[in-house]
Amino acid sequence: MKKLFLNHKMNLLLKDIEGYVDKIPKDKDLVVFPSNIYIPLFTSENVPVGSQDVSASKRNNMTSEVSATQLKNSGAAYVLVGHSERRAIYQEESSQIRSKLENAVEAGLIPVLCIGEQSVETRYTDLKQQIKEAFGDSLISENIIIAYEPLFAIGSGQALSVEEIDEMIHWIKSYMKEIYHYEPFIIYGGSVNDENIKELSLSIADGFLAGGASLEIEKVKRMIEALK
Numbered sequence: 056m057k058k059l060f061l062n063h064k065m066n067l068l069l070k071d072i073e074g075y076v077d078k079i080p081k082d083k084d085l086v087v088f089p090s091n092i093y094i095p096l097f098t099s100e101n102v103p104v105g106s107q108d109v110s111a112s113k114r115n116n117m118t119s120e121v122s123a124t125q126l127k128n129s130g131a132a133y134v135l136v137g138h139s140e141r142r143a144i145y146q147e148e149s150s151q152i153r154s155k156l157e158n159a160v161e162a163g164l165i166p167v168l169c170i171g172e173q174s175v176e177t178r179y180t181d182l183k184q185q186i187k188e189a190f191g192d193s194l195i196s197e198n199i200i201i202a203y204e205p206l207f208a209i210g211s212g213q214a215l216s217v218e219e220i221d222e223m224i225h226w227i228k229s230y231m232k233e234i235y236h237y238e239p240f241i242i243y244g245g246s247v248n249d250e251n252i253k254e255l256s257l258s259i260a261d262g263f264l265a266g267g268a269s270l271e272i273e274k275v276k277r278m279i280e281a282l283k
């Protein structure tokens with residue numbers, strides 16, 4: 056099965072999460088990114104889990120931050136880094152993104168680096184800049200997943216077409232091969248749901264990152280069925 060990553064963002068209350076954990080199919084290719092406070096509820100039921108962010112700091116005296124080591128220790132295996140909502144709203148900078156990647160790799164987490172263009176017109180310049188800023192001259196690790204999420208597709212109800220996903224993922228893989236001699240595992244995100252995922256799975260994407268559609272367990276089950 057192609058990977059299916061579920062980003063809950065800031066949604067769901069404890070009462071919703073308890074039912075969700077009970078009903079979610081257990082599959083190594085299905086990874087949930089809930090709010091950090093719920094991570095242990097997933098790990099205690101052996102559901103693969105990740106965090107939506109990680110601290111860029113190496114100092115522990117940092118109020119409200121959560122370190123990569125703490126995430127690993129609470130059972131998380133993955134972490135999203137540089138999601139567009141963090142880049143746009145919290146002005147997350149390239150130096151922070153790089154530190155987050157380094158901290159995650161050092162702690163044994165698999166980072167999922169989110170990249171995506173603002174618009175079709177700025178697509179290649181935006182992506183080149185984000186890749187260069189995150190990795191610099193050398194790749195931190197080959198164990199980093201790329202989540203390609205064009206900003207205009209997120210939450211719009213309008214996913215990219217299979218042809219466009221293929222074109223962009225092909226371009227990212229070729230660019231990274233040229234610069235870093237390595238072709239990453241790339242998942243697509245942006246309005247992926249239970250109605251379009253079967254068609255989208257015909258693309259070369261190695262998996263998908265769903266936001267809104269990840270909140271209802273019935274939709275999650277339909278997405279898994281479509282991918283099988």
Ligand code: 13P
Pocket residue numbers: 062138204208209210211212244245246247264265266267268
């Ligand atoms: P939507 O699936 O709601 O468009 O969200 C995508 C996203 O941001 C996942 O990280």
